[in-house]
Amino acid sequence: MDYSKLAAFHDLEPELENFSDTLVTGLMKSPKSLPCKFFYDKRGSEIFDKICNLKEYYVTRTELSLLEKYSTEMLGLFGNDIHLVEFGSGSSKKIRKLLDSGKSIKAYTAIDISKEHLLDSCSTLADEYVDLSVSAICADYTRKLCLPTLPLNSYKKIGFFPGSSIGNFSQEEAVSFLKNAASALGSGSGLLVGIDLKKDTKLLEAAYNDKAGVTADFNLNLLFRAKKELGISFDLNSFQHQAVYNSNLGRIEMWLISKTNQSIEFRENKFVFTKGERIHTESSYKYSIDDIKELASSADYHISKSWIDANRLFSIHFLSLKN
Ligand SMILES: C[S@@+](CC[C@H](N)C(=O)[O-])C[C@H]1O[C@@H](n2cnc3c(N)ncnc32)[C@H](O)[C@@H]1O
Known part of the structure:
Protein backbone atom coordinates (compact mmCIF):
# COMPACT_ATOMS: atom_id res chain seq x y z
CA MET A 1 0.00 0.00 0.00
CA ASP A 2 1.26 3.46 -0.92
CA TYR A 3 0.95 5.90 1.99
CA SER A 4 2.43 8.84 0.12
CA LYS A 5 -0.99 10.47 -0.36
CA LEU A 6 -1.28 11.09 3.40
CA ALA A 7 -0.60 14.66 4.48
CA ALA A 8 1.01 13.30 7.68
CA PHE A 9 1.46 10.14 9.71
CA HIS A 10 2.46 10.06 13.39
CA ASP A 11 3.08 6.80 15.20
CA LEU A 12 2.76 7.39 18.94
CA GLU A 13 3.54 3.68 19.39
CA PRO A 14 0.59 2.67 21.60
CA GLU A 15 1.66 -0.97 21.56
CA LEU A 16 4.55 0.00 23.79
CA GLU A 17 1.97 -0.39 26.51
CA ASN A 18 2.76 -4.00 26.54
CA PHE A 19 0.17 -6.63 25.59
CA SER A 20 2.20 -9.19 27.53
CA ASP A 21 2.19 -7.20 30.81
CA THR A 22 -1.49 -6.30 30.42
CA LEU A 23 -2.36 -9.95 29.88
CA VAL A 24 -0.54 -11.05 33.03
CA THR A 25 -2.15 -8.31 35.14
CA GLY A 26 -5.60 -9.00 33.69
CA LEU A 27 -5.47 -12.76 34.27
CA MET A 28 -4.42 -12.18 37.89
CA LYS A 29 -7.62 -10.21 38.56
CA SER A 30 -10.80 -11.69 39.90
CA PRO A 31 -12.82 -11.96 37.74
CA LYS A 32 -10.14 -12.23 35.05
CA SER A 33 -10.37 -9.34 32.57
CA LEU A 34 -8.59 -7.98 29.50
CA PRO A 35 -9.02 -4.52 27.92
CA CYS A 36 -11.08 -4.44 24.72
CA LYS A 37 -8.53 -2.30 22.86
CA PHE A 38 -6.49 -5.47 22.34
CA PHE A 39 -9.20 -6.83 20.01
CA TYR A 40 -7.83 -4.57 17.34
CA ASP A 41 -4.92 -5.72 15.27
CA LYS A 42 -5.29 -5.98 11.47
CA ARG A 43 -7.28 -9.22 11.81
CA GLY A 44 -9.48 -7.80 14.58
CA SER A 45 -10.23 -4.66 12.57
CA GLU A 46 -11.22 -6.79 9.58
CA ILE A 47 -13.53 -8.93 11.72
CA PHE A 48 -15.06 -5.75 13.16
CA ASP A 49 -15.85 -4.59 9.61
CA LYS A 50 -17.77 -7.84 9.09
CA ILE A 51 -19.73 -7.20 12.31
CA CYS A 52 -20.78 -3.81 10.88
CA ASN A 53 -22.52 -5.61 7.99
CA LEU A 54 -24.41 -8.14 10.11
CA LYS A 55 -28.19 -8.10 10.09
CA GLU A 56 -28.29 -8.33 13.87
CA ASP A 200 -35.13 -4.35 24.59
CA THR A 201 -32.67 -6.93 26.00
CA LYS A 202 -33.43 -9.45 23.23
CA LEU A 203 -32.46 -7.00 20.50
CA LEU A 204 -29.30 -6.03 22.35
CA GLU A 205 -28.19 -9.58 23.04
CA ALA A 206 -28.91 -10.64 19.44
CA ALA A 207 -26.65 -7.84 18.19
CA TYR A 208 -23.70 -9.21 20.15
CA ASN A 209 -24.45 -12.93 19.59
CA ASP A 210 -24.89 -13.07 15.81
CA LYS A 211 -25.88 -16.37 14.27
CA ALA A 212 -22.84 -16.52 11.95
CA GLY A 213 -20.46 -16.33 14.94
CA VAL A 214 -18.60 -13.24 13.69
CA THR A 215 -18.73 -11.49 17.08
CA ALA A 216 -17.48 -14.72 18.66
CA ASP A 217 -14.47 -14.62 16.30
CA PHE A 218 -13.90 -10.98 17.20
CA ASN A 219 -13.96 -11.73 20.93
CA LEU A 220 -11.71 -14.77 20.51
CA ASN A 221 -9.23 -12.62 18.54
CA LEU A 222 -7.84 -11.49 21.89
CA LEU A 223 -6.77 -15.07 22.62
CA PHE A 224 -5.73 -15.60 18.99
CA ARG A 225 -3.35 -12.64 19.41
CA ALA A 226 -2.07 -14.04 22.72
CA LYS A 227 -1.15 -17.29 20.97
CA LYS A 228 0.28 -15.65 17.87
CA GLU A 229 2.14 -12.68 19.36
CA LEU A 230 3.13 -14.03 22.75
CA GLY A 231 3.48 -17.70 21.85
CA ILE A 232 1.23 -18.86 24.70
CA SER A 233 0.27 -22.49 24.35
CA PHE A 234 -3.42 -23.38 24.82
CA ASP A 235 -6.33 -24.64 22.76
CA LEU A 236 -8.30 -21.72 21.32
CA ASN A 237 -11.33 -24.02 21.06
CA SER A 238 -11.32 -24.47 24.83
CA PHE A 239 -12.85 -20.98 25.15
CA GLN A 240 -16.21 -19.73 23.92
CA HIS A 241 -17.82 -16.35 23.42
CA GLN A 242 -20.64 -15.02 25.59
CA ALA A 243 -22.45 -11.67 25.45
CA VAL A 244 -25.11 -10.80 28.02
CA TYR A 245 -26.97 -7.64 28.98
CA ASN A 246 -26.41 -6.66 32.60
CA SER A 247 -29.53 -4.62 33.28
CA ASN A 248 -28.29 -3.45 36.69
CA LEU A 249 -25.28 -1.80 35.11
CA GLY A 250 -27.01 -1.00 31.78
CA ARG A 251 -24.32 -2.64 29.70
CA ILE A 252 -23.64 -5.52 27.34
CA GLU A 253 -20.80 -7.59 28.75
CA MET A 254 -18.61 -9.76 26.57
CA TRP A 255 -16.90 -12.70 28.18
CA LEU A 256 -14.69 -15.60 27.11
CA ILE A 257 -15.69 -18.75 28.98
CA SER A 258 -13.35 -21.64 29.64
CA LYS A 259 -15.08 -24.81 28.43
CA THR A 260 -12.92 -26.98 30.64
CA ASN A 261 -10.67 -27.06 33.72
CA GLN A 262 -7.32 -25.96 32.41
CA SER A 263 -4.19 -24.06 33.28
CA ILE A 264 -2.22 -21.76 31.02
CA GLU A 265 1.43 -21.05 31.65
CA PHE A 266 2.92 -17.74 30.66
CA ARG A 267 6.16 -16.14 31.84
CA GLU A 268 6.55 -17.30 35.46
CA ASN A 269 2.79 -17.57 35.95
CA LYS A 270 0.32 -20.43 35.89
CA PHE A 271 -3.25 -19.22 35.31
CA VAL A 272 -5.80 -21.75 36.49
CA PHE A 273 -9.27 -21.79 34.89
CA THR A 274 -12.11 -23.85 36.25
CA LYS A 275 -14.74 -25.05 33.76
CA GLY A 276 -17.16 -22.16 33.19
CA GLU A 277 -14.77 -19.50 34.52
CA ARG A 278 -14.92 -16.30 32.49
CA ILE A 279 -12.62 -13.53 31.26
CA HIS A 280 -14.36 -10.15 30.93
CA THR A 281 -13.30 -8.65 27.59
CA GLU A 282 -15.64 -5.74 26.83
CA SER A 283 -18.42 -3.62 28.28
CA SER A 284 -20.73 -1.68 26.04
CA TYR A 285 -22.80 0.73 28.11
C1 LIG B 1 -16.06 -0.02 17.49
S1 LIG B 1 -14.81 0.35 16.32
C2 LIG B 1 -15.50 1.79 15.56
C3 LIG B 1 -14.91 2.06 14.20
C4 LIG B 1 -15.56 3.23 13.45
N1 LIG B 1 -15.30 4.51 14.11
C5 LIG B 1 -17.02 3.01 13.34
O1 LIG B 1 -17.78 3.74 13.97
O2 LIG B 1 -17.43 2.10 12.60
C6 LIG B 1 -13.60 1.01 17.38
C7 LIG B 1 -12.37 1.53 16.67
O3 LIG B 1 -11.55 2.18 17.64
C8 LIG B 1 -10.24 1.64 17.63
N2 LIG B 1 -9.80 1.62 19.02
C9 LIG B 1 -10.26 0.81 20.01
N3 LIG B 1 -9.68 1.13 21.18
C10 LIG B 1 -8.82 2.15 20.90
C11 LIG B 1 -7.94 2.93 21.69
N4 LIG B 1 -7.82 2.71 22.99
N5 LIG B 1 -7.23 3.91 21.08
C12 LIG B 1 -7.35 4.14 19.74
N6 LIG B 1 -8.17 3.44 18.93
C13 LIG B 1 -8.90 2.46 19.51
C14 LIG B 1 -10.33 0.28 17.01
O4 LIG B 1 -9.14 -0.11 16.37
C15 LIG B 1 -11.51 0.45 16.04
O5 LIG B 1 -11.07 0.88 14.77
Whole structure:
Protein backbone atom coordinates (compact mmCIF):
# COMPACT_ATOMS: atom_id res chain seq x y z
CA MET A 1 0.00 0.00 0.00
CA ASP A 2 1.26 3.46 -0.92
CA TYR A 3 0.95 5.90 1.99
CA SER A 4 2.43 8.84 0.12
CA LYS A 5 -0.99 10.47 -0.36
CA LEU A 6 -1.28 11.09 3.40
CA ALA A 7 -0.60 14.66 4.48
CA ALA A 8 1.01 13.30 7.68
CA PHE A 9 1.46 10.14 9.71
CA HIS A 10 2.46 10.06 13.39
CA ASP A 11 3.08 6.80 15.20
CA LEU A 12 2.76 7.39 18.94
CA GLU A 13 3.54 3.68 19.39
CA PRO A 14 0.59 2.67 21.60
CA GLU A 15 1.66 -0.97 21.56
CA LEU A 16 4.55 0.00 23.79
CA GLU A 17 1.97 -0.39 26.51
CA ASN A 18 2.76 -4.00 26.54
CA PHE A 19 0.17 -6.63 25.59
CA SER A 20 2.20 -9.19 27.53
CA ASP A 21 2.19 -7.20 30.81
CA THR A 22 -1.49 -6.30 30.42
CA LEU A 23 -2.36 -9.95 29.88
CA VAL A 24 -0.54 -11.05 33.03
CA THR A 25 -2.15 -8.31 35.14
CA GLY A 26 -5.60 -9.00 33.69
CA LEU A 27 -5.47 -12.76 34.27
CA MET A 28 -4.42 -12.18 37.89
CA LYS A 29 -7.62 -10.21 38.56
CA SER A 30 -10.80 -11.69 39.90
CA PRO A 31 -12.82 -11.96 37.74
CA LYS A 32 -10.14 -12.23 35.05
CA SER A 33 -10.37 -9.34 32.57
CA LEU A 34 -8.59 -7.98 29.50
CA PRO A 35 -9.02 -4.52 27.92
CA CYS A 36 -11.08 -4.44 24.72
CA LYS A 37 -8.53 -2.30 22.86
CA PHE A 38 -6.49 -5.47 22.34
CA PHE A 39 -9.20 -6.83 20.01
CA TYR A 40 -7.83 -4.57 17.34
CA ASP A 41 -4.92 -5.72 15.27
CA LYS A 42 -5.29 -5.98 11.47
CA ARG A 43 -7.28 -9.22 11.81
CA GLY A 44 -9.48 -7.80 14.58
CA SER A 45 -10.23 -4.66 12.57
CA GLU A 46 -11.22 -6.79 9.58
CA ILE A 47 -13.53 -8.93 11.72
CA PHE A 48 -15.06 -5.75 13.16
CA ASP A 49 -15.85 -4.59 9.61
CA LYS A 50 -17.77 -7.84 9.09
CA ILE A 51 -19.73 -7.20 12.31
CA CYS A 52 -20.78 -3.81 10.88
CA ASN A 53 -22.52 -5.61 7.99
CA LEU A 54 -24.41 -8.14 10.11
CA LYS A 55 -28.19 -8.10 10.09
CA GLU A 56 -28.29 -8.33 13.87
CA TYR A 57 -25.88 -5.40 14.36
CA TYR A 58 -28.28 -2.46 14.01
CA VAL A 59 -25.65 -0.01 15.33
CA THR A 60 -23.71 0.71 12.13
CA ARG A 61 -26.59 0.92 9.67
CA THR A 62 -28.68 3.07 12.02
CA GLU A 63 -25.85 5.49 12.66
CA LEU A 64 -25.01 5.63 8.94
CA SER A 65 -28.60 6.42 8.08
CA LEU A 66 -28.71 9.21 10.68
CA LEU A 67 -25.47 10.64 9.25
CA GLU A 68 -26.86 10.44 5.74
CA LYS A 69 -30.16 12.08 6.65
CA TYR A 70 -28.80 14.88 8.83
CA SER A 71 -25.27 15.52 7.50
CA THR A 72 -26.14 18.92 6.02
CA GLU A 73 -27.55 20.05 9.34
CA MET A 74 -24.47 18.69 11.14
CA LEU A 75 -22.09 20.52 8.80
CA GLY A 76 -24.09 23.71 9.36
CA LEU A 77 -23.39 23.44 13.10
CA PHE A 78 -19.66 22.88 12.57
CA GLY A 79 -19.05 26.10 10.56
CA ASN A 80 -16.54 26.68 7.77
CA ASP A 81 -12.98 25.45 7.23
CA ILE A 82 -13.12 22.45 9.53
CA HIS A 83 -10.43 19.99 10.59
CA LEU A 84 -12.31 16.86 11.61
CA VAL A 85 -10.55 14.49 14.02
CA GLU A 86 -11.96 10.98 14.37
CA PHE A 87 -11.17 8.95 17.49
CA GLY A 88 -11.10 5.20 16.71
CA SER A 89 -11.52 5.72 12.97
CA GLY A 90 -11.55 2.04 11.90
CA SER A 91 -12.29 1.94 8.16
CA SER A 92 -13.15 5.67 8.01
CA LYS A 93 -16.49 4.90 6.36
CA LYS A 94 -18.83 7.10 8.39
CA ILE A 95 -16.88 10.30 7.70
CA ARG A 96 -17.78 9.88 4.02
CA LYS A 97 -21.42 10.77 4.76
CA LEU A 98 -20.21 14.16 6.02
CA LEU A 99 -17.67 14.67 3.24
CA ASP A 100 -20.28 13.92 0.58
CA SER A 101 -22.66 16.60 1.89
CA GLY A 102 -20.51 19.70 1.59
CA LYS A 103 -17.09 21.19 1.21
CA SER A 104 -16.52 22.69 4.66
CA ILE A 105 -14.33 19.84 5.94
CA LYS A 106 -10.86 20.66 4.62
CA ALA A 107 -8.78 18.28 6.74
CA TYR A 108 -9.37 14.90 8.36
CA THR A 109 -7.18 13.27 11.00
CA ALA A 110 -7.86 9.66 11.89
CA ILE A 111 -6.69 8.31 15.25
CA ASP A 112 -6.61 4.56 15.77
CA ILE A 113 -4.66 1.92 17.66
CA SER A 114 -4.71 -0.57 14.75
CA LYS A 115 -1.81 0.78 12.67
CA GLU A 116 -1.93 -1.20 9.43
CA HIS A 117 -5.68 -0.88 9.12
CA LEU A 118 -5.47 2.85 9.90
CA LEU A 119 -2.89 3.45 7.18
CA ASP A 120 -4.80 1.39 4.61
CA SER A 121 -8.13 3.11 5.38
CA CYS A 122 -6.64 6.62 5.34
CA SER A 123 -4.79 5.98 2.09
CA THR A 124 -7.98 4.77 0.43
CA LEU A 125 -9.80 7.87 1.69
CA ALA A 126 -7.04 10.20 0.46
CA ASP A 127 -7.21 8.52 -2.93
CA GLU A 128 -10.95 9.09 -3.19
CA TYR A 129 -11.12 12.61 -1.73
CA VAL A 130 -8.24 14.37 -3.48
CA ASP A 131 -9.06 17.84 -2.08
CA LEU A 132 -9.07 16.61 1.52
CA SER A 133 -5.90 16.78 3.63
CA VAL A 134 -5.81 13.34 5.31
CA SER A 135 -3.55 12.63 8.29
CA ALA A 136 -3.25 9.53 10.47
CA ILE A 137 -2.16 9.11 14.07
CA CYS A 138 -1.57 5.70 15.55
CA ALA A 139 -2.33 6.25 19.24
CA ASP A 140 -4.29 5.00 22.22
CA TYR A 141 -7.14 7.42 22.87
CA THR A 142 -7.59 6.16 26.42
CA ARG A 143 -4.30 7.96 27.20
CA LYS A 144 -4.13 11.72 27.56
CA LEU A 145 -3.67 12.83 23.95
CA CYS A 146 -1.61 15.76 22.88
CA LEU A 147 -2.13 16.10 19.14
CA PRO A 148 1.07 16.65 17.14
CA THR A 149 1.23 19.67 14.84
CA LEU A 150 -0.86 18.68 11.83
CA PRO A 151 -1.38 20.10 8.33
CA LEU A 152 -4.15 22.75 8.46
CA ASN A 153 -3.61 22.79 12.21
CA SER A 154 -5.09 26.26 12.72
CA TYR A 155 -8.48 25.23 11.33
CA LYS A 156 -11.30 24.79 13.83
CA LYS A 157 -11.24 21.19 15.09
CA ILE A 158 -14.36 19.09 15.42
CA GLY A 159 -14.04 15.69 17.07
CA PHE A 160 -15.93 12.69 15.71
CA PHE A 161 -16.46 9.67 17.95
CA PRO A 162 -18.98 7.34 16.25
CA GLY A 163 -19.85 3.67 16.72
CA SER A 164 -20.82 4.11 20.39
CA SER A 165 -17.19 3.47 21.28
CA ILE A 166 -17.86 5.77 24.22
CA GLY A 167 -19.98 2.90 25.58
CA ASN A 168 -16.78 0.90 26.14
CA PHE A 169 -15.91 3.30 28.96
CA SER A 170 -17.30 3.40 32.49
CA GLN A 171 -19.05 6.71 33.31
CA GLU A 172 -15.87 7.99 34.96
CA GLU A 173 -13.68 6.98 32.01
CA ALA A 174 -16.16 8.52 29.55
CA VAL A 175 -16.02 11.86 31.39
CA SER A 176 -12.25 11.73 31.41
CA PHE A 177 -12.16 10.88 27.65
CA LEU A 178 -14.49 13.80 26.84
CA LYS A 179 -12.38 16.22 28.86
CA ASN A 180 -9.16 14.98 27.24
CA ALA A 181 -10.74 15.26 23.79
CA ALA A 182 -11.73 18.87 24.52
CA SER A 183 -8.21 19.81 25.53
CA ALA A 184 -6.67 17.95 22.56
CA LEU A 185 -9.04 19.64 20.08
CA GLY A 186 -8.56 23.13 21.51
CA SER A 187 -10.78 26.13 22.11
CA GLY A 188 -13.94 26.54 20.06
CA SER A 189 -13.99 22.84 19.21
CA GLY A 190 -17.04 20.58 19.26
CA LEU A 191 -17.59 16.83 19.32
CA LEU A 192 -19.99 14.74 17.26
CA VAL A 193 -20.58 11.53 19.17
CA GLY A 194 -22.65 8.45 18.34
CA ILE A 195 -24.22 6.74 21.36
CA ASP A 196 -26.24 3.52 21.49
CA LEU A 197 -29.52 3.73 23.39
CA LYS A 198 -31.06 1.48 26.04
CA LYS A 199 -33.55 -0.90 24.47
CA ASP A 200 -35.13 -4.35 24.59
CA THR A 201 -32.67 -6.93 26.00
CA LYS A 202 -33.43 -9.45 23.23
CA LEU A 203 -32.46 -7.00 20.50
CA LEU A 204 -29.30 -6.03 22.35
CA GLU A 205 -28.19 -9.58 23.04
CA ALA A 206 -28.91 -10.64 19.44
CA ALA A 207 -26.65 -7.84 18.19
CA TYR A 208 -23.70 -9.21 20.15
CA ASN A 209 -24.45 -12.93 19.59
CA ASP A 210 -24.89 -13.07 15.81
CA LYS A 211 -25.88 -16.37 14.27
CA ALA A 212 -22.84 -16.52 11.95
CA GLY A 213 -20.46 -16.33 14.94
CA VAL A 214 -18.60 -13.24 13.69
CA THR A 215 -18.73 -11.49 17.08
CA ALA A 216 -17.48 -14.72 18.66
CA ASP A 217 -14.47 -14.62 16.30
CA PHE A 218 -13.90 -10.98 17.20
CA ASN A 219 -13.96 -11.73 20.93
CA LEU A 220 -11.71 -14.77 20.51
CA ASN A 221 -9.23 -12.62 18.54
CA LEU A 222 -7.84 -11.49 21.89
CA LEU A 223 -6.77 -15.07 22.62
CA PHE A 224 -5.73 -15.60 18.99
CA ARG A 225 -3.35 -12.64 19.41
CA ALA A 226 -2.07 -14.04 22.72
CA LYS A 227 -1.15 -17.29 20.97
CA LYS A 228 0.28 -15.65 17.87
CA GLU A 229 2.14 -12.68 19.36
CA LEU A 230 3.13 -14.03 22.75
CA GLY A 231 3.48 -17.70 21.85
CA ILE A 232 1.23 -18.86 24.70
CA SER A 233 0.27 -22.49 24.35
CA PHE A 234 -3.42 -23.38 24.82
CA ASP A 235 -6.33 -24.64 22.76
CA LEU A 236 -8.30 -21.72 21.32
CA ASN A 237 -11.33 -24.02 21.06
CA SER A 238 -11.32 -24.47 24.83
CA PHE A 239 -12.85 -20.98 25.15
CA GLN A 240 -16.21 -19.73 23.92
CA HIS A 241 -17.82 -16.35 23.42
CA GLN A 242 -20.64 -15.02 25.59
CA ALA A 243 -22.45 -11.67 25.45
CA VAL A 244 -25.11 -10.80 28.02
CA TYR A 245 -26.97 -7.64 28.98
CA ASN A 246 -26.41 -6.66 32.60
CA SER A 247 -29.53 -4.62 33.28
CA ASN A 248 -28.29 -3.45 36.69
CA LEU A 249 -25.28 -1.80 35.11
CA GLY A 250 -27.01 -1.00 31.78
CA ARG A 251 -24.32 -2.64 29.70
CA ILE A 252 -23.64 -5.52 27.34
CA GLU A 253 -20.80 -7.59 28.75
CA MET A 254 -18.61 -9.76 26.57
CA TRP A 255 -16.90 -12.70 28.18
CA LEU A 256 -14.69 -15.60 27.11
CA ILE A 257 -15.69 -18.75 28.98
CA SER A 258 -13.35 -21.64 29.64
CA LYS A 259 -15.08 -24.81 28.43
CA THR A 260 -12.92 -26.98 30.64
CA ASN A 261 -10.67 -27.06 33.72
CA GLN A 262 -7.32 -25.96 32.41
CA SER A 263 -4.19 -24.06 33.28
CA ILE A 264 -2.22 -21.76 31.02
CA GLU A 265 1.43 -21.05 31.65
CA PHE A 266 2.92 -17.74 30.66
CA ARG A 267 6.16 -16.14 31.84
CA GLU A 268 6.55 -17.30 35.46
CA ASN A 269 2.79 -17.57 35.95
CA LYS A 270 0.32 -20.43 35.89
CA PHE A 271 -3.25 -19.22 35.31
CA VAL A 272 -5.80 -21.75 36.49
CA PHE A 273 -9.27 -21.79 34.89
CA THR A 274 -12.11 -23.85 36.25
CA LYS A 275 -14.74 -25.05 33.76
CA GLY A 276 -17.16 -22.16 33.19
CA GLU A 277 -14.77 -19.50 34.52
CA ARG A 278 -14.92 -16.30 32.49
CA ILE A 279 -12.62 -13.53 31.26
CA HIS A 280 -14.36 -10.15 30.93
CA THR A 281 -13.30 -8.65 27.59
CA GLU A 282 -15.64 -5.74 26.83
CA SER A 283 -18.42 -3.62 28.28
CA SER A 284 -20.73 -1.68 26.04
CA TYR A 285 -22.80 0.73 28.11
CA LYS A 286 -26.20 1.72 26.76
CA TYR A 287 -27.57 5.17 27.48
CA SER A 288 -30.89 6.93 27.95
CA ILE A 289 -31.14 10.52 26.72
CA ASP A 290 -31.05 11.69 30.35
CA ASP A 291 -27.88 9.64 30.93
CA ILE A 292 -26.30 11.37 27.91
CA LYS A 293 -27.25 14.84 29.17
CA GLU A 294 -25.72 13.99 32.54
CA LEU A 295 -22.55 12.61 30.95
CA ALA A 296 -22.11 15.68 28.74
CA SER A 297 -22.67 18.02 31.65
CA SER A 298 -20.20 16.16 33.91
CA ALA A 299 -17.56 16.69 31.20
CA ASP A 300 -18.43 20.44 30.89
CA TYR A 301 -20.21 20.11 27.55
CA HIS A 302 -23.78 20.87 26.62
CA ILE A 303 -25.73 19.13 23.87
CA SER A 304 -26.24 21.58 21.01
CA LYS A 305 -28.33 19.16 18.96
CA SER A 306 -29.35 15.48 19.04
CA TRP A 307 -30.52 13.16 16.27
CA ILE A 308 -32.36 9.92 17.03
CA ASP A 309 -33.80 7.40 14.57
CA ALA A 310 -37.55 6.74 14.45
CA ASN A 311 -37.16 3.40 16.29
CA ARG A 312 -35.09 5.05 19.03
CA LEU A 313 -32.26 2.57 18.56
CA PHE A 314 -29.32 4.96 18.24
CA SER A 315 -28.45 8.59 18.77
CA ILE A 316 -25.92 11.16 17.57
CA HIS A 317 -25.16 14.33 19.55
CA PHE A 318 -23.25 17.47 18.79
CA LEU A 319 -21.54 18.53 22.01
CA SER A 320 -20.20 22.03 22.58
CA LEU A 321 -18.13 23.17 25.51
CA LYS A 322 -19.97 25.15 28.19
CA ASN A 323 -18.82 28.75 28.32
C1 LIG B 1 -16.06 -0.02 17.49
S1 LIG B 1 -14.81 0.35 16.32
C2 LIG B 1 -15.50 1.79 15.56
C3 LIG B 1 -14.91 2.06 14.20
C4 LIG B 1 -15.56 3.23 13.45
N1 LIG B 1 -15.30 4.51 14.11
C5 LIG B 1 -17.02 3.01 13.34
O1 LIG B 1 -17.78 3.74 13.97
O2 LIG B 1 -17.43 2.10 12.60
C6 LIG B 1 -13.60 1.01 17.38
C7 LIG B 1 -12.37 1.53 16.67
O3 LIG B 1 -11.55 2.18 17.64
C8 LIG B 1 -10.24 1.64 17.63
N2 LIG B 1 -9.80 1.62 19.02
C9 LIG B 1 -10.26 0.81 20.01
N3 LIG B 1 -9.68 1.13 21.18
C10 LIG B 1 -8.82 2.15 20.90
C11 LIG B 1 -7.94 2.93 21.69
N4 LIG B 1 -7.82 2.71 22.99
N5 LIG B 1 -7.23 3.91 21.08
C12 LIG B 1 -7.35 4.14 19.74
N6 LIG B 1 -8.17 3.44 18.93
C13 LIG B 1 -8.90 2.46 19.51
C14 LIG B 1 -10.33 0.28 17.01
O4 LIG B 1 -9.14 -0.11 16.37
C15 LIG B 1 -11.51 0.45 16.04
O5 LIG B 1 -11.07 0.88 14.77
